Amino acid sequence: MDCRQAAARADAFVDGELDPAERAAMAAHLLGCAACRGQVEERRELAAALSAGATYHRAPEGLAERIGAALDAAPAFAPGRAQRWRPAALAASLALVAALSSFATLRLAVPDPGDALLDDMVAGHVRALMADHLTDVASSDQHTVKPWFNGKLNLSPPVKDLTTSGFPLVGGRLDYVAGRPAAALVYRHRQHVINLFVAPDDARAAATPAASARQGYNVLHWSDGGLGYWAVSDLGAADLAQFQSLMRETR
Numbered sequence: 001m002d003c004r005q006a007a008a009r010a011d012a013f014v015d016g017e018l019d020p021a022e023r024a025a026m027a028a029h030l031l032g033c034a035a036c037r038g039q040v041e042e043r044r045e046l047a048a049a050l051s052a053g054a055t056y057h058r059a060p061e062g063l064a065e066r067i068g069a070a071l072d073a074a075p076a077f078a079p080g081r082a083q084r085w086r087p088a089a090l091a092a093s094l095a096l097v098a099a100l101s102s103f104a105t106l107r108l109a110v111p112d113p114g115d116a117l118l119d120d121m122v123a124g125h126v127r128a129l130m131a132d133h134l135t136d137v138a139s140s141d142q143h144t145v146k147p148w149f150n151g152k153l154n155l156s157p158p159v160k161d162l163t164t165s166g167f168p169l170v171g172g173r174l175d176y177v178a179g180r181p182a183a184a185l186v187y188r189h190r191q192h193v194i195n196l197f198v199a200p201d202d203a204r205a206a207a208t209p210a211a212s213a214r215q216g217y218n219v220l221h222w223s224d225g226g227l228g229y230w231a232v233s234d235l236g237a238a239d240l241a242q243f244q245s246l247m248r249e250t251r
Contacts, residue, residue, distance in 0.1 A: 135171030
């Protein structure tokens with residue numbers, strides 16, 4: 001993907017409207033292009049600002065009945081002509097009212113920051129699998145993987161050895177999520193890959209649900225010591241929860 005293609009997909013990327021393959025290609029381009037990365041981050045900030053100021057409105061009780069009654073009572077301005085347009089207008093109005101009444105709450109159509117962040121995590125997981133690029137440093141030794149990140153990120157991801165618990169460490173890599181570089185620690189459980197993304201905690205991270213499912217993958221999120229963690233895998237929810245528990249308990 002080049003800059004022209006990335007610019008055309010920037011809004012859809014921020015809104016979470018790209019399919020997994022396109023999102024993975026977009027994220028790969030952003031990882032190496034500071035200009036496009038800045039444009040995407042500006043769009044994210046705008047979306048977050050709009051979402052923070054969004055207001056909620058509940059349709060009043062009986063609104064559909066009142067509009068229908070008002071339309072029935074409205075005078076016909078021109079005999080004959082009214083017969084042509086008034087039924088269509090009534091049908092369209094009632095259809096709109098029915099749609100409004102079917103939703104208890106309406107809000108501005110802006111992307112949720114937590115949803116966008118989750119989409120980025122899943123895209124990073126899919127991209128690593130598709131490109132066969134799980135690791136930049138391949139090692140099962142935590143004392144090899146952890147220092148590899150020194151000087152590459154403004155954080156020091158905690159790398160833990162969970163081999164005896166059935167979750168061996170595979171290695172680590174740099175990735176791009178939420179408009180910035182992040183650490184990705186790679187583990188396995190039987191034949192399943194787990195990508196554990198680590199990035200500084202912020203408001204968008206706080207908006208991420210603790211557990212969710214995206215595009216067939218389970219995602220668990222937690223925070224600790226000013227860092228946000230997202231474990232992404234096609235593992236079953238129970239196995240991924242066991243991995244999360246081990247990561248949080250092992251020192």
